Amino acid sequence: MKNIHRLLLIVFFIASAATAFASDEHDKHAHHDTHKKEKFQAGEFIMDHIADAYDWHIFSIGDFHASIPLPVILVSEQSGFNMFMSSKFYHGHSAYKGFYIAQEGEFKGKVVEKINGQEVRPFDISMTKNVVAMLISMMILLWIFISVAKAYTRRKGQAPKGLQSVMEPIIIFVRDEIAKPAIGEKNYERFMPFLLTIFFFIWLNNLMGLVPLFPGGANVTGNITVTMVLALFTFIITTFSGNKNYWVHIFNTPGVPWWLKFPVPLMPVVEFMGMITKPIVLMVRLFANITAGHMIVLAFVSLIFIFGEKGAAAGFGTSVFSVAFIVFMDILELLVALIQAFVFTLLSALYFGMATEEHH
Incomplete structure (x- = not known):
């Protein structure tokens, strides 16, 4: 039984990592032309590392980001119950089913959706980091x-x-x-x-x-x-x-x-x-x-x-x-x-x- 449990854990980790790598490749090709080298922001770097996240970042090499996606579980006023992997957001660069990660404002770093032109937080019970x-x-x-x-x-x-x-x-x-x-x-x-x-x-x-x-x-x-x-x-x-x-x-x-x-x-x-x-x-x-x-x-x-x-x-x-x-x-x-x-x-x-x- 112990060997079976270990095998399942290894399979889960490999599958999660593979999903993350695939999404990173998509992210790399989709946004490679739009990304420009920016000046290092120490404040953002520090806050990003101490804050909670919807995926588990492993390492980054240039535009390639290796991370383990985690389940996003939301209850929306418009669409009801939703569950999907955080890799659908492509590290916050894309929206999925009307949901996206806010890049600024009151809900920065949180999943939001737009209702009547305003950012609204759905009921969020996601499996964060x-x-x-x-x-x-x-x-x-x-x-x-x-x-x-x-x-x-x-x-x-x-x-x-x-x-x-x-x-x-x-x-x-x-x-x-x-x-x-x-x-x-x-x-x-x-x-x-x-x-x-x-x-x-x-x-x-x-x-x-x-x-x-x-x-x-x-x-x-x-x-x-x-x-x-x-x-x-x-x-x-x-x-x-x-x-x-x-x-x-x-x-x-x-x-x-x-x-x-x-x-x-x-x-x-x-x-x-x-x-x-x-x-x-x-x-x-x-x-x-x-x-x-x-x-x-x-x-x-x-x-x-x-x-x-x-x-x-x-x-x-x-x-x-x-x-x-x-x-x-x-x-x-x-x-x-x-x-x-x-x-x-x-x-x-x-x-x-x-x-x-x-x-x-």
């Missing part, structure tokens, strides 16, 4: 944890071996250094599945985002919608786990003078706003740190092309400095990938601990 990257990371995590769980079942009472010996210290670290101190011995166990999930999910996607080749290179945790959903899960669990003591501290804070609660409920409003801002802090911190790291690396890559336009010597001289700094930043990003997963998990655990803390 970030979506596929998340699915890949989830399959990797499922494979890791199912394999480790089976190993514990087969080898009861024996010392960890192989993948077990790698995962066990990390799981114990999350339990002993994050969950227990932040939540407490009494309540930490019921939050462990969620804390382990977000820790490994964020860490793995951070690491995959540093790999420039497929299946890496997607900016998953640098997408604010992804971090928003993760923070929303933390907020929902905190809210529904809150005990009586938690809600009393929010709406009737003990030890605070009565005139701060009545007739103007100043302290309850402050406490309630604090409850709302906690997940916002989680969302923005992860998004900003990961995006900033990618942008710095891409900025130094851009310097090579900017100075290269002025002359080969300038480009070569800049490349030595840029590549050295990029290597340094990538090594630093390996540490940041772990730190951001740790911080997000720790703050979530602290919020759970505040919600379940008993009255002293």
Whole structure:
């Protein structure tokens, strides 16, 4: 069965790549005469690489672009349900069934259609680059944890071996250094599945985002919608786990003078706003740190092309400095990938601990 699964994955990849190459050849011949050499735009280069996309770009050589097309799934007011591969857009240069990728304006980079002369966004549930990257990371995590769980079942009472010996210290670290101190011995166990999930999910996607080749290179945790959903899960669990003591501290804070609660409920409003801002802090911190790291690396890559336009010597001289700094930043990003997963998990655990803390 494992061999069959591997064979199917290889066939799917080859078929997808072949479709992409064929569409690139069409694109090359159809638009070769209309393309002119333009000045390198560093801003567009950086934003294109950190933004989500409807295909998975592999490499480019001149006018030839190799990429893996992804499914575009749309629900239009005019034509209803539509599903097709992103290769139909020919890298954004062509329209298909009235849909096209906006090159400018409010919906730049998104699929739109024209209704009564105006660009309108259809309901878009496409399998974009970030979506596929998340699915890949989830399959990797499922494979890791199912394999480790089976190993514990087969080898009861024996010392960890192989993948077990790698995962066990990390799981114990999350339990002993994050969950227990932040939540407490009494309540930490019921939050462990969620804390382990977000820790490994964020860490793995951070690491995959540093790999420039497929299946890496997607900016998953640098997408604010992804971090928003993760923070929303933390907020929902905190809210529904809150005990009586938690809600009393929010709406009737003990030890605070009565005139701060009545007739103007100043302290309850402050406490309630604090409850709302906690997940916002989680969302923005992860998004900003990961995006900033990618942008710095891409900025130094851009310097090579900017100075290269002025002359080969300038480009070569800049490349030595840029590549050295990029290597340094990538090594630093390996540490940041772990730190951001740790911080997000720790703050979530602290919020759970505040919600379940008993009255002293």
